[in-house]
Amino acid sequence: MRRRTLTLLVVICLGHVMLISAQVQSKSGVPVIEDVAFGTLARVQGLAAGMADAVSSVWHGYFALHGAARDNAALRQRVVELEGELQAERAKSSRTGSLEEALNLQKSLAARTLAARVIAGNPSPGALTVTIDRGSDDGVEANMAVIAGRGVVGRVIGRPAAHAALVQLLIDRSAAAAALLEKSNSAGIVAGGDPGGRLRLELVSPLVKIDLGERVLTTGQDGIFPQGFLIGSVESIDGVGKDREISIRPSVDFTHIEVVLVVLDRRPSGHEQ
């Protein structure tokens, strides 16, 4: 093998090592390079996603219509059910509003959200991120919460491009959220990184009794996720006392995320308040 090739390999590897160590020491990325690359590639990703969607819509719109009538009937029934649930929720909300007024509490306003389409998946198998088609021009900022119909999806990371933003999923190994067990009312931290796509509930008092299937909600204490959004439910509890390991099944099906909602209202954390 030629000496020149080996020299080139050593130079490139040293360059990478220096780049990594600079970021690890400063605890930050390389903003300019990241912004340019992400902004440019987001457009390509948008185009690729558009093409893939076009092919998919041709298939689903023309070739796979045999179950459409059945789906239509099921969907109509679901709409009726949801309308009923909405009525019940509205009634509950008005009662809560009256109580808040009576107790002279600050009104809990519904968060403003922005719908976004997922245009790209995780670029490398290790990182669980998605790219959405909304960015800084739409009011999206770093650390904004991202939710779906069923619960919490993740948060916006990095500086968003004009028309795209990167969302770190809650199941990513470096993601976490402040959480609360609905029945026992005890707080903890929900963290990702489980190989099976589950979440771990940590820092919960070992004295607290936890039931299987108990719902886990956001507390709002982290300053990212608004209070009361569903994270998931307790799936399994292994061990006892301090060694207790609580596994949470996420309410969102992360294998099928197409449309998400970005929560535009960022609230200060309990610590900041």
Add this chain to the structure above:
Amino acid sequence: MRLTTVLAAVLIAVVLQVTFARYTVGGRWAFDLVLVGVVYVALRWEAVAGMVAGTVGGLLQDMLSGGIIGVGGLAKTLTGFATGVVGTQFVVAKPHARAIIVGGATIFHRLIMLVLQGLIDQKWPGLPWTAMLGETAINSVCGFLAFHLSDALPGAMGRGRMSRRGSLGRRQW
């Protein structure tokens, strides 16, 4: 080796990766089409091309995933180089032989990534065997298809052109 061809191959791999990954987000099926692209380039145009493809592909992946830039770049540079060296030392002309190289490269790449991650986090992350084997299998199949198509397509197009020319000739005659 033409730099533009190598860069084009890597860019296509990156676009395919993010496009297909959209349908398997958070699922059990992990794959790395950029790595397949890097191995393809390394086996086709030798070690230097593999190294360049690995650097560009890895850095692009790092930038898009929002993590530490350089980790994927370093891992893919070493993998591209090693694959290129293996490709020159052994006869790997058949698509299935090349698919095995893709599988080996996937394991090599994943191990480098784990070591780098462990060094950065100061904590050994543990070996996700099932995920790694799944990724190896999917990457190998994708590699087989890529090599098979790239070998078969030019021949098929040539045969198509010949047959069109032939039928036109008969009609003229």
